[in-house]
Amino acid sequence: MTQALFDYPSFAPGFGLANGHLQSVIPSVFRRVEVPFQRSRLELPDGDFLLLDQLKQSEQAPWVVISHGLEGDSRRHYVQGMARQFYNAGWNVQAWNFRGCGGEVNRLPRFYHSGAIEDLKAVINSVIVEQQAQQVFLIGFSMGGNQTVLTLAEDDLPTQVIGGATFSVPLDLAACADQLAKPAQSIYMRRFLRDLKVKVEQKAQLFPESVSVDGFDQIKSFHQFDDIYTAPLHGFKDAKDYWQQCSGRNALPHLKKPTLIVNAMDDPFLAATCQDNGRGDRSTHLYLETPSSGGHVGFARWKLNQPLWSEQRALAFAHYVLEKTK
The missing domain is CATH 3.40.50.1820 (Alpha/Beta hydrolase fold, catalytic domain)
Structure with a gap:
């Protein structure tokens, strides 16, 4: 062994x-x-x-x-x-x-x-x-x-x-967010955002007081997505706080x-x-x-x-x- x-x-x-x-x-x-x-x-x-x-x-x-x-x-x-x-x-x-x-x-x-x-x-x-x-x-x-x-x-x-x-x-997580924000990784980032948009749209329909899809198409990175969605929905101050803790x-x-x-x-x-x-x-x-x-x-x-x-x-x-x- x-x-x-x-x-x-x-x-x-x-x-x-x-x-x-x-x-x-x-x-x-x-x-x-x-x-x-x-x-x-x-x-x-x-x-x-x-x-x-x-x-x-x-x-x-x-x-x-x-x-x-x-x-x-x-x-x-x-x-x-x-x-x-x-x-x-x-x-x-x-x-x-x-x-x-x-x-x-x-x-x-x-x-x-x-x-x-x-x-x-x-x-x-x-x-x-x-x-x-x-x-x-x-x-x-x-x-x-x-x-x-x-x-x-x-x-x-x-x-x-x-x-x-x-x-x-x-x-x-912070360094990986930077990595996926690079132009060479844009194909992966676009795919993640495309799939995540479906979830955000579902949440916006069910919980319009908590989630909005407005402006989602302007998001280009996890820096933006985690600031707007992940952090507030899960009790973090912002994306950096989420990345640091997790x-x-x-x-x-x-x-x-x-x-x-x-x-x-x-x-x-x-x-x-x-x-x-x-x-x-x-x-x-x-x-x-x-x-x-x-x-x-x-x-x-x-x-x-x-x-x-x-x-x-x-x-x-x-x-x-x-x-x-x-």
Whole structure:
């Protein structure tokens, strides 16, 4: 198991795929993976709800909880592929959808953000209480990775949580907002804003006293979006306050369980501070890997529908952590 942790082969892209933009786009567009999730609804204490998608095979099997990225959902290829990898290895799987991301509008004016770990903690608690899970491993992608890192640093982390693996994590939200504001990343920013506009329009219809879509088309960056929408809807002073409080980088010295973070050096979404593995105040539980290629939630070779390197890497790390807990 030590070899699985320390000598696991680094990601090597397929021929012609050693490009961060290709790695980010090609799997998202062309990969097709489907698993037979069973959907349920988790009611939350504040009157809202989350939509959960589950694969269960054994009462005794360990559980993996999977968190998607910004404007993603449990239908995304990377969630389905990770679920397939763990289920085929004998794990129970609980994927979940951020508020408003599972095909239904959530009930409250708020929706989700990079630091909304109370929802992830509610999912973890439901697996522990309702499924009697004894070992829970967390996996997160992008924004869901940031939430996972923050959760693994919480003082009240349940003892049943044994560790986690995260990929393409925007550990420094302010610097990543600057990165996505660059002209070279405009295609990604436009797509995010296009998808977010749908949610804002829905909220404006339901809660006109709290949300307005007026002027949305003038928004060009997360600096503007988070100032106008994310911060006021979720109790922050402004975008900078939100980024400062919710960046996963703050949690790195305080991790309570083994935590793998894999951030590719050619990820077009991430700033250099997200790949800084020279931090002097890092927790001994932190395992940061920075392969030269992989893009954003990519890590693909040409056989796109086969297990990705990230799926194999996460499972190897999970098995290592599981062995350590025995």
